[in-house]
Amino acid sequence: MSGARIIGWGLCLGSTSVAVAQPEVGRDVADSISAQVVAVRPATGPVLSWRHLGVVSVGVAGLLLVDGPTQSFMQDRRSSFTDALADGVRGFGEWPAYVGGPVALTLVGLLAGNGSVANTGLEMAGAALVTMAVVLPTKRLIGRERPNCVCGSSNFAIGGTGRAMPSGHTAVAFAVLTALGDRIPSAAARVGLTGVAALVGWSRMNDDKHWLSDVAMGAIIGTVSARLVNGRWRLFGAGRPMVTANAEWTSVGWSLTF
Numbered sequence: 001m002s003g004a005r006i007i008g009w010g011l012c013l014g015s016t017s018v019a020v021a022q023p024e025v026g027r028d029v030a031d032s033i034s035a036q037v038v039a040v041r042p043a044t045g046p047v048l049s050w051r052h053l054g055v056v057s058v059g060v061a062g063l064l065l066v067d068g069p070t071q072s073f074m075q076d077r078r079s080s081f082t083d084a085l086a087d088g089v090r091g092f093g094e095w096p097a098y099v100g101g102p103v104a105l106t107l108v109g110l111l112a113g114n115g116s117v118a119n120t121g122l123e124m125a126g127a128a129l130v131t132m133a134v135v136l137p138t139k140r141l142i143g144r145e146r147p148n149c150v151c152g153s154s155n156f157a158i159g160g161t162g163r164a165m166p167s168g169h170t171a172v173a174f175a176v177l178t179a180l181g182d183r184i185p186s187a188a189a190r191v192g193l194t195g196v197a198a199l200v201g202w203s204r205m206n207d208d209k210h211w212l213s214d215v216a217m218g219a220i221i222g223t224v225s226a227r228l229v230n231g232r233w234r235l236f237g238a239g240r241p242m243v244t245a246n247a248e249w250t251s252v253g254w255s256l257t258f
Contacts, residue, residue: 131171175221
């Protein structure tokens with residue numbers, strides 16, 4: 001069935017704010033860059049396979065062995081300073097950042113007629129969307145209790161009430177900041193953005209909301225989602241998600257050729 005395509009996911013956003021605010025200007029600006037906001041970077045990066053998935057799974061499983069000691073270490077050293085720092089960075093993993101940031105960047109790009117900026121925003125939004133599509137059902141499937149339940153790190157119940165694994169805050173922070181960093185030519189900036197995402201993961205352990213393995217799994221999901229969306233990595237036979245934006249609608253689709 002070579003050449004057949006399956007659309008994996010899609011998103012349609014009625015009229016954009018650009019068109020609503022200034023219909024004629026918005027249409028002219030957005031239409032002028034719509035061709036640039038379509039698969040700008042082809043999916044030519046490394047192909048992720050079942051072997052990679054196996055290695056990552058073994059690594060996360062190995063961290064389960066140190067979840068308990070790590071949680072005790074973190075809580076023994078928790079202080080008003082660490083709580084304040086956690087409060088300061090946690091927002092990078094919450095909806096104002098992973099929804100508001102990408103939307104604002106996309107609109108700025110559309111208004112300025114800059115396809116690169118608009119596409120960066122769309123890639124960030126796509127990375128967050130894919131991440132949450134993976135994280136939410138996985139949390140329910142694994143059913144792991146949070147460390148503050150005082151019930152031990154091995155408390156898993158498939159389909160249970162626990163929602164610890166993976167860390168959603170960590171996942172979306174890595175997704176959005178990785179997508180942004182991949183568009184920035186400065187290595188120092190990319191390291192800084194990765195550091196901020198890592199601090200979000202640390203904050204979840206400081207707050208006793210997640211185990212170390214929860215955070216690691218979230219970081220992996222977020223990073224992989226961003227790299228799949230922007231085409232730097234590929235998953236099996238999937239190409240890069242296709243994004244189209246103009247003055248009247250925005251669509252996102254992901255195809256699999258087999």
